[in-house]
Amino acid sequence: xxxxxxxxxxxxxxxxxxxxxxxxxxxxxxxxxxxxxxxxxxxxxxxxxxxxxxxxxxxxxxxxxxxxxxxxxxxxxxxxxxxxxxxxxxxxxxxxxxxxxxxxxxxxxxxxxxxxxxxxxxxxxxxxxxxxxxxxxxxxxxxxxxxxxxxxxxxxxxxxxxxxxxxxxxxxxxxxxxxxxxxxxxxxxxxxxxxxxxxxxxxxxxxxxxxxxxxxxxxxxxxxxxxxxxxxxxxxxxxxxxxxxxxxxxxxxxxxxxxxxxxxxxxxxxxxxxxxxxxxxxxxxxxxxxxxxxxxxxxxxxxxxxxxxxxxxxxxxxxxxxxxxxxxxxxxxxxxxxxxxxxxxxxxxxxxxxxxxxxxxxxxxxxxx
Amino acid sequence: xxxxxxxxxxxxxxxxxxxxxxxxxxxxxxxxxxxxxxxxxxxxxxxxxxxxxxxxxxxxxxxxxxxxxxxxxxxxxxxxxxxxxxxxxxxxxxxxxxxxxxxxxxxxxxxxxxxxxxxxxxxxxxxxxxxxxxxxxxxxxxxxxxxxxxxxxxxxxxxxxxxxxxxxxxxxxxxxxxxxxxxxxxxxxxxxxxxxxxxxxxxxxxxxxxxxxxxxxxxxxxxxxxxxxxxxxxxxxxxxxxxxxxxxxxxxxxxxxxxxxxxxxxxxxxxxxxxxxxxxxxxxxxxxxxxxxxxxxxxxxxxxxxxxxxxxxxxxxxxxxxxxxx
Numbered sequence: 217x218x219x220x221x222x223x224x225x226x227x228x229x230x231x232x233x234x235x236x237x238x239x240x241x242x243x244x245x246x247x248x249x250x251x252x253x254x255x256x257x258x259x260x261x262x263x264x265x266x267x268x269x270x271x272x273x274x275x276x277x278x279x280x281x282x283x284x285x286x287x288x289x290x291x292x293x294x295x296x297x298x299x300x301x302x303x304x305x306x307x308x309x310x311x312x313x314x315x316x317x318x319x320x321x322x323x324x325x326x327x328x329x330x331x332x333x334x335x336x337x338x339x340x341x342x343x344x345x346x347x348x349x350x351x352x353x354x355x356x357x358x359x360x361x362x363x364x365x366x367x368x369x370x371x372x373x374x375x376x377x378x379x380x381x382x383x384x385x386x387x388x389x390x391x392x393x394x395x396x397x398x399x400x401x402x403x404x405x406x407x408x409x410x411x412x413x414x415x416x417x418x419x420x421x422x423x424x425x426x427x428x429x430x431x432x433x434x435x436x437x438x439x440x441x442x443x444x445x446x447x448x449x450x451x452x453x454x455x456x457x458x459x460x461x462x463x464x465x466x467x468x469x470x471x472x473x474x475x476x477x478x479x480x481x482x483x484x485x486x487x488x489x490x491x492x493x494x495x496x497x498x499x500x501x502x503x504x505x506x507x508x509x510x511x512x513x514x515x516x517x518x519x520x521x522x523x524x525x526x527x528x529x530x531x532x533x534x535x536x537x538x539x540x541x542x543x544x545x546x547x548x549x550x551x552x553x554x555x556x557x558x559x560x561x562x563x564x565x566x567x568x569x570x571x572x573x574x575x576x577x578x579x580x581x582x583x584x585x
Numbered sequence: 586x587x588x589x590x591x592x593x594x595x596x597x598x599x600x601x602x603x604x605x606x607x608x609x610x611x612x613x614x615x616x617x618x619x620x621x622x623x624x625x626x627x628x629x630x631x632x633x634x635x636x637x638x639x640x641x642x643x644x645x646x647x648x649x650x651x652x653x654x655x656x657x658x659x660x661x662x663x664x665x666x667x668x669x670x671x672x673x674x675x676x677x678x679x680x681x682x683x684x685x686x687x688x689x690x691x692x693x694x695x696x697x698x699x700x701x702x703x704x705x706x707x708x709x710x711x712x713x714x715x716x717x718x719x720x721x722x723x724x725x726x727x728x729x730x731x732x733x734x735x736x737x738x739x740x741x742x743x744x745x746x747x748x749x750x751x752x753x754x755x756x757x758x759x760x761x762x763x764x765x766x767x768x769x770x771x772x773x774x775x776x777x778x779x780x781x782x783x784x785x786x787x788x789x790x791x792x793x794x795x796x797x798x799x800x801x802x803x804x805x806x807x808x809x810x811x812x813x814x815x816x817x818x819x820x821x822x823x824x825x826x827x828x829x830x831x832x833x834x835x836x837x838x839x840x841x842x843x844x845x846x847x848x849x850x851x852x853x854x855x856x857x858x859x860x861x862x863x864x865x866x867x868x869x870x871x872x873x874x875x876x877x878x879x880x881x882x883x884x885x886x887x888x889x890x891x892x893x894x895x896x897x898x899x900x901x902x903x904x905x906x907x908x909x910x911x
Binding site (some may be wrong): 232233234265313316327370371372373375376377379380381383384386387388390391394395460488506507509510513544545546548549550551552553554555556558559560566569570 | 621675685695696697700704705784835867874886889
């Protein structure tokens with residue numbers, strides 16, 4: 217007993233021990249608490265701006281769900297988010313920090329736009345659309361393969377490499393806008409609107425991309441959880457040395473995965489130019505590549521959960537556009553809120569994986585950690 | 586010769602925000618924290634430095650003197666960057682989150698923070714955007730140092746810049762001295778190389794990580810403030826940092842974690858940024874515009890191909906340290 221007394225002096229006020237396991241429900245409760253706290257902090261921000269937080273949030277929800285148009289618009293925002301999240305999530309699973317989805321989307325858009333602008337007279341509509349989709353996937357895949365090749369061969373830092381390629385892709389687009397593909401009828405450096413045959417058809421009022429992206433989600437889910445290649449990429453993500461020891465050709469897996477990841481992002485570019493914008497410009501990707509990082513991470517890289525998260529983020533973005541006009545709060549508030557949510561959800565994982573032990577707790581309690 | 590001097594001047598001016606960012610990130614990484622949030626912290630600094638002067642001027646209805654504006658901007662930009670880094674430190678050092686993702690989260694938050702408040706304050710501004718008075722702007726104008734500025738060639742090349750340029754150079758020298766010549770610098774390097782050893786030598790690992798990361802973040806914030814005060818001359822421009830923070834992260838690799846080499850790297854990349862105005866290569870402007878980013882890629886590739894042992898990062902950069910799991 218005298219030992220406890222000594223302990224009480226030496227142990228710090230709070231100590232940290234790893235949890236062995238935590239029930240699923242408890243883990244999700246902690247996450248829900250984290251999400252709620254982040255929304256509270258966001259609410260404090262609204263309060264500081266002089267608005268009633270509840271009214272602001274209610275207005276955001278109303279804009280996202282109120283009426284058919286609102287809902288459709290939310291889905292339209294969610295489509296590229298989900299697609300890009302699938303792309304980056306796959307790379308993240310491999311611990312390959314692909315933050316270049318933005319550029320891969322743009323490259324996909326560029327490749328698709330070429331066919332939309334110059335081949336639409338020569339191809340029947342279904343063939344044209346399929347060609348555009350495939351070309352976009354190829355464009356994105358190539359853009360993803362470049363950093364993967366250098367990472368596989370020489371360990372070149374892929375985080376910075378993929379990011380820098382975003383700016384290069386931007387440059388190519390501004391060049392095409394001002395020069396090669398510039399609209400002849402227009403004084404501004406813009407690209408012509410697509411011919412009707414190069415636009416995606418609609419289903420239930422939203423372009424058909426929503427069906428495609430849901431199919432894609434299912435395919436990616438199966439690829440990661442059921443295929444040998446998916447297993448290999450998870451092993452590489454866990455430990456490259458283990459993968460090598462198990463006879464996996466790590467470089468090959470990195471390049472193959474990035475080919476697919478970039479390809480998916482490129483396909484998102486196709487859906488954007490052909491389904492949403494009907495043209496190509498610098499805002500074709502519109503920060504989707506970055507927000508997708510949030511979506512993928514919040515969903516724990518699980519494709520199915522990404523559907524929910526993408527929709528949630530889409531509500532935030534859609535709502536932010538609304539409160540810009542009703543409350544005069546700039547729509548860029550969405551990025552601030554997303555950042556706050558990310559901070560809180562990252563912090564949550566700590567409380568799921570560790571437990572805090574306070575000094576006055578019984579010592580025998582601690583041994584398990 | 587004149588063209589060369591002009592090019593050199595422009596390179597120094599464009600390289601200075603990169604130097605701030607690189608120095609801040611070097612200090613951060615020396616503690617073992619790979620903070621990818623430099624872009625975000627630069628945005629936070631860019632907005633806060635500018636907004637502090639703007640809000641005070643509008644609030645009091647006065648025109649601030651140049652020197653006051655400089656001081657105020659430095660303090661608030663530093664605090665904002667340090668605040669971003671503090672959030673990062675709480676998550677990474679205390680709550681043990683994954684460093685890459687936390688850095689990305691900070692980038693997303695910082696970009697949102699800058700753009701949101703830039704737009705928000707702009708709406709409530711009498712002129713419709715965030716800007717500062719002419720007299721406040723004078724504080725960021727090029728200095729005219731008596732005698733020194735008048736030396737032929739050397740004068741315009743070295744002694745004709747705004748005060749922040751000299752601050753950045755002084756910081757580079759100070760950081761080099763701190764890391765290589767002081768006990769605290771040695772301790773900090775020990776924390777980044779082998780936290781367990783440092784811990785065993787009774788160095789307070791957590792305190793070093795927090796301090797280095799927060800001060801480093803503050804320095805990054807100064808780089809952002811340079812952009813909003815000098816590059817865009819005291820006007821808030823949406824997305825004004827546009828990747829400079831990321832280039833700074835790459836420059837840390839280019840500079841092989843050495844402040845003196847960061848100086849050269851920033852100058853070279855400053856040169857890349859403005860090269861298109863001085864060296865026509867016949868490439869379309871829109872592509873040439875992206876040259877700094879292409880050069881960054883090239884640097885990344887070259888440094889990864891020829892890896893030299895002395896030039897490697899701190900051994901534990903990017904890895905969290907848990908005493909309990911040693």
